[in-house]
Amino acid sequence: MTETVIVRSFPTEKLDAATRAAIIRVCIAAHQEEDFRNLFSYIPSGGRHFLAYRDGEVVSHAVVTTRWLQPEGQPLLKTAYVDAVATLPTFQGQGYGSAVMRTLAQSIADYAIACLETERIGFYARLGWERWRGALAGRGNEGLVPTPEQEGILVLRLKQTPPLNLDSLLIIEIDGRIW
Ligand SMILES: CC(C)(COP(=O)(O)OP(=O)(O)OC[C@H]1O[C@@H](n2cnc3c(N)ncnc32)[C@H](O)[C@@H]1OP(=O)(O)O)[C@@H](O)C(=O)NCCC(=O)NCCS
Numbered sequence: 001m002t003e004t005v006i007v008r009s010f011p012t013e014k015l016d017a018a019t020r021a022a023i024i025r026v027c028i029a030a031h032q033e034e035d036f037r038n039l040f041s042y043i044p045s046g047g048r049h050f051l052a053y054r055d056g057e058v059v060s061h062a063v064v065t066t067r068w069l070q071p072e073g074q075p076l077l078k079t080a081y082v083d084a085v086a087t088l089p090t091f092q093g094q095g096y097g098s099a100v101m102r103t104l105a106q107s108i109a110d111y112a113i114a115c116l117e118t119e120r121i122g123f124y125a126r127l128g129w130e131r132w133r134g135a136l137a138g139r140g141n142e143g144l145v146p147t148p149e150q151e152g153i154l155v156l157r158l159k160q161t162p163p164l165n166l167d168s169l170l171i172i173e174i175d176g177r178i179w
Helices: 017-031 033-044 096-105 121-125
Strands: 007-011 047-054 056-073 077-087 115-116 136-140 143-146 153-157 171-172
Touching: 007 096, 017 033, 017 047, 017 056, 017 077, 047 096, 056 096, 056 115, 077 096, 096 121, 121 153
Parallel strands: 077 115, 136 171
Antiparallel strands: 007 047, 047 056, 056 077, 056 171, 115 153, 136 143
């Protein structure tokens, strides 16, 4: 792709019905997962969406919501948690997803760290994301819930990120789900 990809960002509250429908279409087509129909029930408000367009049509998307991570020995960190990263299959491999993720990374300076879960580690590693190698757990009302089977948890260091030991324990505050 030769021309620069335009990526625009919107809070969930500002997305109109047509754009919501387009985002859902992109996520379902990319992930082959019908549950994305409920994306806006999971994120009714408070998300920050990043959209790449081709000829006025949404072709790639990612969303950030606020969650809380605690690496061992650190305070709770305000975390930009990234979900629903997706590019329409026809337009994959043309730089749209990378453009979305680069714009996203430049637009979350108000967070202390970013985090996501993926099976496509190489795609994110190229963009500076790092795999958490240490133990993982959720923290809920009942205390810590270890998640030893969980793989593909990546973090992105931001300006405000404290020094990290990627081999230490990483805890996430449970928020309806763990990772
Ligand atoms: C993962 C995903 C979001 C990436 O989006 P994308 O728009 O295809 O991303 P890009 O085109 O920027 O990059 C994809 C690959 O194409 C390569 N690429 C980008 N532009 C290219 C170009 N002009 N020519 C050749 N290759 C190119 C990138 O280097 C990248 O390779 P890598 O994954 O080995 O690093 C998309 O493939 C997708 O929706 N997949 C299905 C769902 C999924 O797996 N989501 C992520 C898990 S959370």
